[in-house]
Amino acid sequence: MKYHQFIHGFVLFCILAGGALTFWYAAGDTRLQLTAGVVTSIAYVAWGIIHHALQGDLHRNVVIEYILIGSIAIVLLLTLAL
């Protein structure tokens, strides 16, 4: 169980670190940065759904929550890019 949690945490770390590094690499190219932000958000939502499905506590409310958090991140980035 702990091993699975470690793997899940590691995957999340890779998603977030990959997103942040892409953001940093694409500095100066706003469109690419926003694309990286959207991809990272989608990957995060997917991670949340898969993580909870594997844990056996996936519920419609959990899916909606991850989608809403991902949506907040995307709209936030679009606002910061104004």
Place this chain on the structure above:
Amino acid sequence: MNIFRILHHWLVPHEANNHRAKALHHEALLAYVLLLGVFNLGIKFLHKQAPDVLGYATDIRVEQLLADTNAQRAQTGLSQLTLNSTLSQAAAAKAADMFANNYWAHNSPQGKTPWDFIVGSGYRYTLAGENLAKNFQTSDGVVAAWMGSPSHRANIVKPGYQDVGFAVVNGVLNGEETTLVVQMFGATNAKPVAQIPQVQAAAPEPAKTVVLPKEPAAQTSEKIPVVSAEPQTIIQPAAQPVLTMGAVKTTPLINISGLTQRVGYVFVGLLIGVLAVDAYVVSKRRVVRLVGHNIAHILFLATIIISGLTLVRGSLI
């Protein structure tokens, strides 16, 4: 007392809010998305209606661009570039053409290359390059962004250049108020072909004295032209450094970039705070509930907002 109860209901999980801070319920999260969206669209609308009130604070000056460019060259032990009025005219013509034909690229839709503008201005180059930037707020920001891009940096710290020209122009590009910065580099120190290592052996004699190679796919804008077999036709004394200073300085009542950043950081800070309190209280009370992982949400939002620090409106090509 009422306010305390409302805050408690919105920020702290307990029985009455189903052990989840009300501020983290689906309806609240959806409201945040919609509010941010309305805020975003509202700023765009108000900016179009009253750019003097809600606009972008810009302060870009040619003298500062020149000083920053030369400071970067000095750091690598290179000679200083001289501000050249002919190159500045070429840069201004390029900027005017971009606004007139509504494009953001090194080559125009009609196929005009940067070198056409340089040659058209009367600058006979043996080596030339172009850097473009748009919508940056400061001169330092423009040069810092160029230095952060390998292809643009290569132009700034190229040993062969002698002259540089700038144009800083405000206009409307693709329906958006845009500040364009065009930086054109050049060198005129032509020597006989055989003595210039970077000059390729003359191919079939062209009609012009300078043949321009095909545009590369990469972002880099630098060019090394092929020189004709008659070097004397391209040798010219260095153009006189008559300075054509330009600047764009706008100071709206409210700076959009500052406003959006403040709103964004405060909003995410509050959201992360509520998530942290919610996670702490539930963990302490050992409540079992069917929700997402607060810690994961915090890490995700923190990553987004930290990454957002590098998000600038300006872009390069």
